[in-house]
Amino acid sequence: MRILLTNDDGIDAPGLGALYRAIRSLGEVHVIAPSKVQSATSHAVTFHRPVAVRPQRVTCPTTGESFEGLAVAGRPADCVKIGLAHLVKQPVDLVISGMNSGANVGINTIYSGTVAAAREAAFIGTPAIAVSLHIGDRKHIQWDVAAGHARRVIDQIVAAPLARHTLLNLNIPILDVHQPRGLKVVPVSTSPIIDTYHHTRDAEGGSLYHAADDFSFHETPDNTDVHALYDHFITLSPLHFDLTKHEALATWIKRVK
Numbered sequence: 647m648r649i650l651l652t653n654d655d656g657i658d659a660p661g662l663g664a665l666y667r668a669i670r671s672l673g674e675v676h677v678i679a680p681s682k683v684q685s686a687t688s689h690a691v692t693f694h695r696p697v698a699v700r701p702q703r704v705t706c707p708t709t710g711e712s713f714e715g716l717a718v719a720g721r722p723a724d725c726v727k728i729g730l731a732h733l734v735k736q737p738v739d740l741v742i743s744g745m746n747s748g749a750n751v752g753i754n755t756i757y758s759g760t761v762a763a764a765r766e767a768a769f770i771g772t773p774a775i776a777v778s779l780h781i782g783d784r785k786h787i788q789w790d791v792a793a794g795h796a797r798r799v800i801d802q803i804v805a806a807p808l809a810r811h812t813l814l815n816l817n818i819p820i821l822d823v824h825q826p827r828g829l830k831v832v833p834v835s836t837s838p839i840i841d842t843y844h845h846t847r848d849a850e851g852g853s854l855y856h857a858a859d860d861f862s863f864h865e866t867p868d869n870t871d872v873h874a875l876y877d878h879f880i881t882l883s884p885l886h887f888d889l890t891k892h893e894a895l896a897t898w899i900k901r902v903k
Contacts, residue, residue: 647673648743649802650729650767654722654759657803660789662746663706665777666713668793669742669800670740676738677704677715678729684721685748688763695835704821722763730770740804741767744777745793751778751816751871751881752835752863756901768779775800775816780875782820792818794840795826795880813885817871819878829880835870837863 649672653662657679669675681700684710698719705712716733718725722743730738743763751757766772777800795818803814815834819826843857866873871881 647661647739648734648736648784649673649675650734650772651675651677652679652722652725652729652741652743652763653690653746654680654687654743654763655747656680656683657702657704659683659708659803660707660787661747661779661793663704663744664712664789664793665709665742665796667706670713671758671801672804673739676734677713678718678725678731678733679715679817680717680725684759686747686757687721687762688757689723689765690759691723691727691889694720697724699728699733714727722747722752722759723766726763726766726770730767730772738767738849740770740808741774742800743767743774743777745796745818746776746778746815747781747787749778749780750776750815751875751883752837753815753839754768755815755883756859757836757883761815761885764815765885768811768813768885768898769887771810773812775803775814777816779818780820782822785880786822788821791821795843799829799880799882808819813887815871815881815883815885817881818876819875819880827878829882829891830874831882832869832871832874834883835863835865835867835874837865837871839863847869882883894903 702717747759761776764776767774843855846854874881
């Protein structure tokens with residue numbers, strides 16, 4: 647199996663390194679990731695400037711293990727677009743994006759660069775999985791344990807052939823104290839986020855609004871990814887990217903001319 651591994655936290659991110667170590671025995675893994683953090687860039691791509699790509703050796707600070715990758719001075723979606731078109735010379739069987747530092751559930755799947763990288767692959771026709779870890783105590787993040795949980799789910803996913811355009815969103819719950827209670831396949835919650843901003847002033851007296859680091863949802867409906875993740879389950883959600891509301895087409899065809 648030939649895998650393209652990317653993320654939105656940057657090529658040096660510990661989550662990417664942990665996921666690389668967890669999946670490298672699956673086959674031939676090509677690491678092509680942003681040169682710096684690109685969190686919450688969603689599906690932005692670069693059109694108005696050239697995108698630099700440079701080899702980079704990444705070393706795990708705890709184990710000393712290292713691997714070669716390509717650092718892309720662009721967005722997560724750029725990494726996949728350029729990677730599939732030019733950087734990996736043979737066809738890629740699977741794109742994996744992550745492991746993100748922070749959950750990507752509910753409406754966050756729209757903002758997420760991690761999910762966008764996987765979505766770009768699925769657009770093109772390569773099956774893809776976005777992987778994220780819900781973070782609790784940032785001083786004791788169990789990256790390798792979380793990557794092990796992700797690998798066990800990925801093994802189940804790839805046990806049978808994947809259809810082209812398959813897009814899956816995988817989230818691992820907080821691992822500070824307890825291990826996951828199991829795996830649930832659930833839909834994505836549509837509850838909006840409660841937006842919180844910190845207000846300050848700049849040197850000229852203008853207003854500055856800084857988005858808060860943490861967030862919460864207005865609701866956590868049962869049988870959704872948000873509810874299951876908060877209930878300490880690993881969540882898997884199949885996604886799609888057909889933006890047309892097909893049931894409304896006939897209404898609008900009659901209404902406008």
